[in-house]
Amino acid sequence: MDYNSEKIRYYLQNILNLPSPTGNTERVMDFLKEELNALNVPFTVTNKGALIVTLEGKNNEYQRTFSAHVDTLGAMVKGIKSNGALSLVPIGGFMMSSIDGENCTIETLDGTTYTGTIHTTKPSVHISGQEAHDLKRSPENMEVILDEKVSSKSDVEALGINVGDFISFEARTIITEKEFIKSRHLDDKASVAILLYAIQYITENKIELPYTTNFFISNYEEAGHGASASIPIATKEFIAVDMGAPGLDQNSSEFAVCICAKDSSGPYDLWLKKKLIETCKNNNIDYRIDIYPYYGSDASAALRAGWDIKTALIGPGVFSSHAYERTHMDAIISTLDLVVKYSKEN
Template sequence: MSTYPKVNETKELIKQLVSIPSPSGNTTKVIQFVEEFLKDLQVETKRNRKGGLIATLPGTNEEEHRMLTAHVDTLGAMVKEVKSNGRLRLDLIGGFKYNAIEGEYCEIHTSSGKVFTGTILMHQTSVHVYKEAGDAKRNQENMEVRIDAKVENAEDIRKLGIEVGDFVSFDPRVQFADNGFIKSRHLDDKASVAILLQLIKRVKEEKLTLPYTTHFLISNNEEIGYGGNSNVTPETIEYLAVDMGAMGDGQSTDEFTVSICVKDASGPYHYGLRKHLVQLAEKNKIGYKLDIYPYYGSDASAAIRSGHDIIHGLIGPGIDSSHAYERTHEESLHHTEQLVYEYVKSEIVSY
């Protein structure tokens, strides 16, 4: 049995979220899922014109607000070309490399609502035919989708209703290991969405009144740079993005603590808010790591760039192999859940 309260609920929510295809630009179904989840908690929501979802919990102080955000949009692709060999050429959505999806199962979502399965492969995959199979570049020219249908040419594909501009999503292949590890695509950032939904549920169940009116933005365009750059109320003082912590050489982030980002490609996050988060973690015995993410931007940095006069921060569970087949651990989920919980109950510090 897990040592972490309700972690199995969070994991099940992650499984449900990652199983709903939602590449940036095609996120209606996952937003509907989140909307229904919050409706069951009797939390009122509204959608912005970009298709994101905003939930608000009234607080004691209605003159000063907080905003927390996580994003449901994921990496994905679009059909770039219907090829004469009966396969599809892709154009990528989001910042990742073709090698991260080689051999992955996928779905092609047509504009009429039909869904076809396929596999993303190198054109030169067969070592019995292509001498350069191992050396050829993994790029748009060489990689293609093999559709699970009897198609031999472009005309056959179009008869199925597949066309340029159709969205392509990747099989998440979510798995839970007995020792607490969670493997799946799109933990960035559906793990954080699950954490925020669990936070809202906990606040409702405990009948807490937060010190400040707090908005939760479930954004749907973060992977392409502008998910959380709007709908920030003029009363908002602090804006906290909950997104994945990046792991790799030279990083301190791991899969067992909450990562507090001090700087990413957009520059430093607010020093005072960062110190406040650290103090909350230490006071409540929450495992954390401070880190810099060198090639990264968040909804919070998008909001800053849009000109909002806010104090911005970024935290999240540590995710290994970001933008590929990702992994985290339930300990990291637990520490992140605890930090956001303590944060929304805390007073805004005079920075």
């Protein structure tokens, strides 16, 4: 394999560190557009803000579409308390305990940003004792403490902060010497980086594609309707590139591409799953097959919306999904290799 791992890391670092909670993804989309322009690769933007790259193949009537979603978990300001703290409401499904003590950024309507930290309403054991330990980590028991000299609701309002402002969690991206990637939002920015590099690799190497192939970067997956509309009309195969979920009693791995047989939306297409597995076997790509009972994807959204397509779900194994996550470059490369190699096959 002649993939440029430094370029992949560049994409990873930049995409992971640009805040993009569902509903506020313009900055990271702008980065993707700049990179595609630098590659001289044309793209279109849907009315809802998704980004689509189309690479022409020999057969334009039968098309393949790979998707990845750039939107992430996050929160919104639900209210401003009398003491100047902010109450919050989650965007996406995550355990509130996973953001206890996390640094965050609040963005106002005019684009001004403020930093803060998410705590429980009883964050100190020196004050609350056992109650601090026992307090349930739920939205009503969590708040944002601003890094500003504020002590009242009016102080906060004077900053321009209001209900409905977006709250982004610090990514804390680290790539270790042994090529572990630790960061929030690997779901699904790792796969966005993979697809961006796949586009670069295919175009720069002038790879002939048997079928016109689309790359659909959605921006509302965590809200459940990312790929429910605007899929290229000739799409017959839709492959969501999201994440595998290693963990207790799971078959997935942080060092391989994971192929989902079934999630909460039901089984994925058997014929397409077999084709992907065959590609892995023929090209010595490390893969795992798994089932995720509490999972849905852009492919799930497309099927619920009524699209008549064959669907699959693949992605790098990501440990501790929807928390502070971890994967490995082996999984990134294996997933990239599957995307590139499958794109070349009839």
